[in-house]
Amino acid sequence: MSCARVLVADDETHIVQVLSLKFRNAGLEVIEASDGEEALDLARRMAPDAIVTDLQMPFMTGSELASALASDPELASIPVMILTARGWGLDETIASLPNIRSVESKPFSPRAILSIVNGMIADSQGRKKAA
């Protein structure tokens, strides 16, 4: 678990700071992105074990990022968590993407997010081992 790598993508710097610190304090390696395009680029280069992304970001939204990851065979298995400040009404086509494992509303509890991300990483690593 200590070597697991998490990509955090949000255009709100304070959100990125909070989550990054929480994950780092929990022993995770964190990479940060401020928009969807940067996140996709980092995902391709750094192959994270999990991605936590905001839904509404400039240049490429969280859902477009998840969709791009799902369509890439090398990245499709990375579990994605979507953070949204929109409330209900996430597009069904987005929610049905197989790589989206969780959709959480803002404001959130960093503790709860860490717990879900740990579960996503464990699940992902378990599948890799099984494969």
Place this chain on the structure above:
Amino acid sequence: MTRFEPRLMIMCIGTAVTCSLGGALSIAVFGIDLRALLVVALVAAISAGGLNLMVRVRDRHVRRQLADRLDDAMRRFGDEGDAGTVTSCGKGEFNAVFDGIRLLHARLREESVARQVGTSRSEEVLSVLHSLTDPVFVFDRFGTIRLANTAAAELVPPSACPEGSDIRDVFREGPLAEQIGSDLAEGTFEARAIEFEHERPWMTTAEARVYDARTLHLGEDRAGSCLLALRDLTRERQISRMKSDFVSKASHELRTPLASIRGYLEMLVDGEAEDEEARMQFLASMLDDTERLSSLVENMLNISRIEAGIVRPRLERSDLGEISDRVAQMLLPVASEKDISISVAAAPVDLHVEGDPTMLQEVVLNLATNAIKYTPSGGRVTISVDTDPLERSVLVAVSDTGLGIPLEARERVFEKFFRVPSYERMAQGTGLGLNLCRNIVESVHRGRIGVDSTMGEGSRFWFSIPMGFAGARAA
């Protein structure tokens, strides 16, 4: 009475003959003396009296006939036996005839007026019907449209005339079409409300319009017509969507700083700040987010108050040159921190306008703050103030040496919650500041606001306020 009467002529000739025979007989008996003359006079008097009596009898008979004919005529109007019946009881026959004529005239006049009023009322009803903005159809039990107002005619292609065509050809599918089809088949029309969408592909904006339809059976039997009144709900739905969109965006903007504050607080509670410096950084971030929340709520309230027309501007002679100087002084520390120069170039003329100085300062402050926020270090922000003699207004322009704004974004920068995508990386904002500026300038001061920009060179936000403005909108 003046026309030639043969029977009267015979009676006159008879009287004359009687007088002549009486005279001749008297002369033969008495000779030509006083007695014979008396007899002739007596016979003549009797004959004249008889003639008079016969003429009166004849007159009476004629009047009676006329009265009877009038009676018949009156009865034909339908309410016989009432005040319309001519009677000679208690009146002279001539009076009865006169009354009859008068009554007949009055009834004929009433009838004519009633017809005129009826025609005029029908025209009024039709005018009202055609002036309605909502479509109204009247169709018979076979589905044939008997009446369609102007708004209803817009639901069919311009080449088609709704009147005379089948209502089922106007509404071919959807819940209303099904209901009309079923009602016509069963011959029953019950009052009901149906909501449906109607497409008009022949229109340039082919978007389907939403209607609320109400049907009502006119008349008591199955042969009666059916009224179909529609209410256009399209605009209401658009407004509802806009409100929902606003609430959704406002909610997003409020939740984001709230998420940050909650996150930092939880981290502090959990002791995740490893030292005092980290704790101070958490607190500073929370303070930033609190100020952002406060600014967001204030902007939302100000905009909604202006849009609702409940803002009472404090109108007074305000010097836009002085206001710009004040704003530049206020922003000097922030600009210096980013190594950005800020200056005011005010023309040496009278720069007074009639306006609310607090609101006008808010506009200049917002534009200058944005300019500093989105201009890279080492840049320049200039606030220029001058008069525009052609428009009789004072023009304030805030120019920067920033990134510039793409053309497609320039048209939307004054919309609520719109953020220029490339700017979001540089700084945070509420997405409401420019919308508030537009409301203050255009709605409160009836001025103009706009932006010019060249990519890579910078932007120039400007607004103008009329000099002799004396009609700010105030509730």
